[in-house]
Amino acid sequence: MTKPHRSRILAAFLVLLSYSVTPATGQDMMGLLVTATSSETEPFELSLEALDALDQVEFTTTTIWTDGETRFSGVPLKALLAHLGTVGSIVEMVALNDYAVTMPIAELEDEAPIVATRMNGETMSVRDKGPYWVVFPYDNDPKYSTETNYSRSIWQLNRLKVMD
């Protein structure tokens, strides 16, 4: 399905970027493992620092799982995938307990959802839905308050898979 020529270029590009991405040999609890089925490269594990190094988006919103308004900050999923240069049409998001949900990449917006690294300025522990939580700015637009988006609001996220 994928074109070998294009894959090579991507591989080369990923090598260039590798200084900031450590290959996922033994996954750290706070790391985010990103794999792309189309590429032959090894999956990448992004640390909190690596994520913090990317452009941050912050918003305050209520959620159906928390009380009151909560401030979230983190990296937009779209920007993250773009940063990694993964190629695919669907991204599968998987939680620590193996809860998984997919989302068409085309539906990703510039600033929603984000892979939140911090809640009210604090990193999140597993007990507190950490390490990462995919959230939408639910209050900004009613379109985010849909069942689909609630199901995509995956917490305890630690893996991303980009698929065709």
Add this chain to the structure above:
Amino acid sequence: MVTSIWGSHMKTGLNGYRVAILAGFGLLVLLLGLMTTNLLSQLRDLSTAAGDNTQWSISQLDTEFANLNATLSDQLAKGDLSDEEVQLRIDIALSRLDIINSGRVRGVFGESKEAKTLITPLNAFADAAIAISDKPGPLTSSALRELRGIVQEVRPNVRKIALLGVSLEAEQSQQRRTVFAQQLARTGGIAIALLVLMGGLMLLLDRLLRRAARRDAELLTSSKLLTSTVAASLDAIVTADDSGKIVGFNASAEDVFGWAREEIIGLTMEDTFIPHRMRDAHHNGMNRYLKTGTPRVVDGGRVELAALRKSGEEFPVELNITSIEYDEGTKFIAYIRDISERKINEQKLIDARDRAERTDKAKSQFLTVMSHEMRTPLNGILGVLDLLKTTQLTPKQERYAQIATASSEILLEHTNEALDITRIETGTLQLTPQNFDLPELVRSLVDVLEPLAREKQLGLTLKIEEQVRMGFYADSNRVRQILTNLIGNAIKFTEDGRIGLKVSGIHGPVVSSVTFAVTDTGAGIALEHQEQVFEDFVALAHGEGRQTRGDGLGLSISRKIARQMGGDINLMSEVGTGSTFTLTVPMQRREEVPQADARVTDTRTEDRKSLTLLVVEDNNINRKVLGDMLEGMGHTVVEAVDGEDCLKKADSMPFDIIFMDISMPVMDGIEATRTLRADDGPNAQTHIIGLTAHGREEYREEAEQAGMDRFHTKPIRLDALYSIIAEVSALVHAPLGAAAPSDALRELSQALGQDKVSEIGERFFGELDIFFAQVRQGEFKDDTPALAEASHKVKGAAALLGQHDLEGPLADLERSARAGDLSALASRIEALEGIAKSTRAGFTDILANSAK
């Protein structure tokens, strides 16, 4: 005016509609807003609350506890897991617990007591789990076992929580559905209401539109109609605004005024077609109207005025101006008709009529004068002939005298007819009704005409029906004239056979209709000629008799006179069989007539007492003839040539009778009579008989006013003189003013004795006084029938006592009372009292005289 009312009505109607429409739209917008808000909130609820994944979150709690339990069991059994892995499972389970205690999931459990009792042990587990997990150093099997014990202990709780969550969630979503259904129903209701409202508005709009369209069409039609009416009008129609500026000018106006529409529009009426001499008046009139609104010409109907043509000539117009009030001012519409032609024609007609009237008047005048001029010499001829017959004549002479008399009589008849014609034509024919005895009248008539019939060997029969053998009150002279004409004609046109006169009648309530049928056995008249015979100057055939005459006026005059009397003459005829002319005349019965003045006393044989008479006449022959006639009757005659002479002669001695010609030079008879009556001379009370050659009506009133007692038309014949003298001489010796009552009273006193009559008289006058007093006190004020009854009673007594002066007014009073007319009652009673006073004074005198 009508349109403006209608317009304002329309306006308020429209405003009403507009308010209704605006209110409708307001309501619509409001409802729409409500509905939108409702729907939006519903939508939000649907897309969020109803669609969240709380159930999943709750069920996951059970899963994670199961996972933790499994992990702990595996670890205890095999011991091949890292602490990290175990701790991750603990953390995950704890994070699930946190989900239950916050956010929407907590909302699902809400205040449910069952949930609380289930969740509280879980929180204890959390504390224990955290204590075990966070204890420094590696996890010991005992800690793990302890933890597994707690986990297994709370697992049923977790399970129950998950199930409760499901059921509560289901309940809540059921509730939400119900609310949603309700809201949907409400929204649906609003939608239906909106639809209905919109439908109503659309119907209203449709109605308004249709009405507007219809009105438009009507307006268009009427405006088209109006335009064509104005354009096609035969009258000039000019429209002007309140400054007098012309804004409309139709085709007829162009014709009438000579101005083209284009050139006159915008100019003022004042500067164009109003004549110079009237411009000031027009200007002031317009200003006054605009200021005060009081119209004179405007809205005042048709007026005739003058207008000016463009060429400068003035012409008469008929004008009708109306005004219309607009919002922006007043408009005047003038309908103008050029009546110059009509005026010219009118003038022509007036001239023609005046000419005709002048001619006619001249003709009448001529006929009247001629009649008079002919009558004067006839007076002489007939008088002399009458005198001649009183002398010794040979049979031959007597025959000649007879012929001359008859010819003169015909001539007299002709002049009379000529006079009648003029009178009928000028409308001055007057009827002189008097009392007469009908049988006597027709009998004397037949007596007179019988010789004529006998001359032609014709029989003349008379039949008077029983019911009309009585006295009537009508113009008997005219009846006689008509009958003479009808019988005369019958004799004239009948060669053999007989003539019949049949008198019959029908008595109506007041008036009787008396019919005189004159039947002959003559040639008859064809149907187509039957109406013709009544026309002027038509004579169908010339008779052969002595009476032949050709003017054909007789029947025409007769019918005209009959019609004036309220009757008519009709003809029924069959050629070869004969004709019947029927005269029908309404006549008042004699008993209806209140006063009986003409007492016909028979003549000639009366006492031939010699009287002293004065004959005043300017015509020498006539004076001589009359004088001779009177002297022949044995009276002493003094002659006077005019009024002045009369006064002179009357001054020196008293006369029994004065014969006074009316028309005389120097001083006429009227003037002389007036002077005589006014002066307290010896002849102030003398009986004066007026004589005139004119018709009897012309001077009658004047003569009576002057104080003449009688009035006679010339020529006065010997027979007439006899009866006049006889009548007058009966009166002249009786005391003044008591001539009439004396007879009745005298008879009464002879029958009853003077004392008895005197007593009755006293009682009568006493009753009369009571009657007057009753009326004065107002006893009959509201009871007219009683007044009529009382009047009738007193009247009867007055008649019995011969008090005719009282009887008349009392009868009048009775009639008025019966008619309910009580006007001037007081003054009438006063007058009656005056009469009563004088008659009462005379009563005793008469009684005393009659006893002698």
